[in-house]
Amino acid sequence: MSDLYAVTTAGGCHFQSHPSCGYPAPGIEEFYFKPAFRIAGFGFTKPILIMLLSAVIVLFVFYMAFRKPKMVPRGIQNVGELGILAVRDQILRPQLGSKGDRYLPFLVSLFFFIWLMNLWELIPVAQFPATSKFAFPLGLTLVVWVTYIFIGMKHQGPIGYFKNMAVPSGAPWWILPLLSPIELLSNIIVRPFTLSIRLFANMLSGHLLLLVFSIAAWYLFSATIGLLFAAVSFIVFLLVFVLEVLITLLQAFIFTTLTAFYISDALEPTH
Amino acid sequence: MPREGTGWSIVSYIVGGMLLYGGIGWLVGRWTHIEALTGVGIVLGIGLSLALIIFRFTRPSR
Numbered sequence: 001m002s003d004l005y006a007v008t009t010a011g012g013c014h015f016q017s018h019p020s021c022g023y024p025a026p027g028i029e030e031f032y033f034k035p036a037f038r039i040a041g042f043g044f045t046k047p048i049l050i051m052l053l054s055a056v057i058v059l060f061v062f063y064m065a066f067r068k069p070k071m072v073p074r075g076i077q078n079v080g081e082l083g084i085l086a087v088r089d090q091i092l093r094p095q096l097g098s099k100g101d102r103y104l105p106f107l108v109s110l111f112f113f114i115w116l117m118n119l120w121e122l123i124p125v126a127q128f129p130a131t132s133k134f135a136f137p138l139g140l141t142l143v144v145w146v147t148y149i150f151i152g153m154k155h156q157g158p159i160g161y162f163k164n165m166a167v168p169s170g171a172p173w174w175i176l177p178l179l180s181p182i183e184l185l186s187n188i189i190v191r192p193f194t195l196s197i198r199l200f201a202n203m204l205s206g207h208l209l210l211l212v213f214s215i216a217a218w219y220l221f222s223a224t225i226g227l228l229f230a231a232v233s234f235i236v237f238l239l240v241f242v243l244e245v246l247i248t249l250l251q252a253f254i255f256t257t258l259t260a261f262y263i264s265d266a267l268e269p270t271h
Numbered sequence: 272m273p274r275e276g277t278g279w280s281i282v283s284y285i286v287g288g289m290l291l292y293g294g295i296g297w298l299v300g301r302w303t304h305i306e307a308l309t310g311v312g313i314v315l316g317i318g319l320s321l322a323l324i325i326f327r328f329t330r331p332s333r
Binding site for chain 2: 095168169170171172175178179181182183185186187189190191194257258261262265
């Protein structure tokens with residue numbers, strides 16, 4: 001928890017309660033945490049704890065679901081099958097078709113891991129999405145990047161893959177020297193970069209929005225006209241909260257869908 | 272039928288074109304001391320990316 005909460009809550013700082021008591025606007029410092037302890041100089045912070053918890057929960061739920069699978073699923077196995085079928089039918093099949101089923105475990109774990117890391121944003125006490133720290137989306141993207149380049153080299157051969165990646169289809173030969181650098185750059189650098197920035201920026205802005213309106217509701221709560229504004233602020237906070245429920249799911253969905261799309265591009269050239 | 276990733280591919284082409292030719296323009300501009308070349312490069316990059324998108328996605332290629 002940052003100093004900002006301490007100032008606003010413990011200090012009892014409200015609208016017009018004190019001349020020097022301004023709105024404590026949340027900033028980028030909300031995304032930096034003091035390490036709880038250090039392991040060989042490496043600080044263990046709240047986002048790391050959230051990430052580890054997410055991984056453990058995903059592992060535990062799917063392990064419990066398929067520990068003793070039955071023909072007629074009961075209890076938690078229903079939940080596990082529902083999750084896997086949702087990823088298969090909504091994300092994998094539209095992009096890869098049934099031949100891509102061997103990538104299902106990868107996509108399922110990716111989807112639920114990201115979704116859970118996003119969801120911590122909405123859970124009281126935790127209330128922080130690990131994916132709003134750029135290192136987490138970047139690390140996930142690195143995994144995806146290595147995976148799709150490896151699959152591409154395996155299925156099209158190293159030279160064939162890079163040839164397909166550099167030569168756009170349908171373009172006349174004389175313009176190729178100008179266009180193939182763009183194609184290569186967008187496939188190798190822009191793609192992974194946008195993939196990580198999309199997730200990171202969405203979660204960061206969502207967290208900031210929630211902070212702005214929740215702190216405003218607290219700050220404006222006083223026996224003045226501010227009470228009215230506090231009520232409005234709280235309603236907006238609730239609306240943003242509902243929106244964020246959707247966005248946590250949507251961002252995990254988009255990340256996984258694009259991963260499936262990149263894999264399908266690596267399996268067979270679009271040309 | 273276009274697949275779901277097509278829209279994002281188009282975005283990454285435009286960003287890629289801007290970065291590449293904007294970067295080349297910036298380098299040449301530094302060398303020749305003509306600062307406007309960065310802008311020229313960015314516009315040229317967008318134009319070339321649009322050409323690439325048209326070639327790639329509007330003509331039947333399969």
